[in-house]
Amino acid sequence: GENVEQHPSTLSVQEGDSAVIKCTYSDSASNYFPWYKQELGKRPQLIIDIRSNVGEKKDQRIAVTLNKTAKHFSLHITETQPEDSAVYFCAARNSGAGSYQLTFGKGTKLSVIP
Amino acid sequence: DTAVSQTPKYLVTQMGNDKSIKCEQNLGHDTMYWYKQDSKKFLKIMFSYNNKELIINETVPNRFSPKSPDKAHLNLHINSLELGDSAVYFCASSQTSGRGNEQFFGPGTRLTVL
Numbered sequence: 001g002e003n004v005e006q007h008p009s010t011l012s013v014q015e016g017d018s019a020v021i022k023c024t025y026s027d028s029a030s031n032y033f034p035w036y037k038q039e040l041g042k043r044p045q046l047i048i049d050i051r052s053n054v055g056e057k058k059d060q061r062i063a064v065t066l067n068k069t070a071k072h073f074s075l076h077i078t079e080t081q082p083e084d085s086a087v088y089f090c091a092a093r094n095s096g097a098g099s100y101q102l103t104f105g106k107g108t109k110l111s112v113i114p
Numbered sequence: 115d116t117a118v119s120q121t122p123k124y125l126v127t128q129m130g131n132d133k134s135i136k137c138e139q140n141l142g143h144d145t146m147y148w149y150k151q152d153s154k155k156f157l158k159i160m161f162s163y164n165n166k167e168l169i170i171n172e173t174v175p176n177r178f179s180p181k182s183p184d185k186a187h188l189n190l191h192i193n194s195l196e197l198g199d200s201a202v203y204f205c206a207s208s209q210t211s212g213r214g215n216e217q218f219f220g221p222g223t224r225l226t227v228l
Binding site for chain 2: 032034043093102103
């Protein structure tokens with residue numbers, strides 16, 4: 001089955017700096033890679049996703065890059081703000097395998113220091 | 115309107131008891147899921163279910179059983195509760211056909227086993 005590794009487990013940045021979270025996956029057939037943000041005591045919510053036919057996707061201050069050869073994808077947050085503080089999860093799925101399940105990384109706790 | 119709802123929000127019970135958590139989605143999605151999030155915040159898929167099949171994560175004890183009375187509901191029954199079952203349980207749903215595969219999470223149920 002799929003295995004997703006996520007690093008770092010914790011990340012502290014100064015407000016205004018950039019934050020990068022990295023994930024690797026094991027199943028070369030995986031083709032869908034979402035990122036979820038979970039604020040304290042809340043539910044995970046999708047913030048951005050990327051499919052395997054795209055190398056990069058951007059949405060305002062958030063961008064995701066995908067390197068299929070290396071089986072590696074990353075989340076980039078620029079101009080961080082205190083409200084970006086949360087736990088971020090990467091995930092991977094092989095839609096073509098008949099399974100709808102996502103395999104999540106273990107999460108990164110991001111703290112943005114004002 | 116809440117897209118994915120769960121009841122109860124909090125559940126405190128004694129070891130050995132049997133309990134249920136209810137989940138409902140009003141998004142018209144065809145697939146529903148149950149996740150367990152432990153104290154380290156790891157999100158682990160327990161089940162995924164659509165009108166065709168139930169996929170069970172092999173690590174889930176058979177004390178846990180999902181029951182789906184219809185497409186909009188996937189309830190979780192837990193027998194003979196153990197201390198290690200204490201966690202936050204999230205229900206989620208998605209539409210597996212088409213390009214929009216985002217999983218929407220419910221607010222979570224915090225289960226505490228004493």
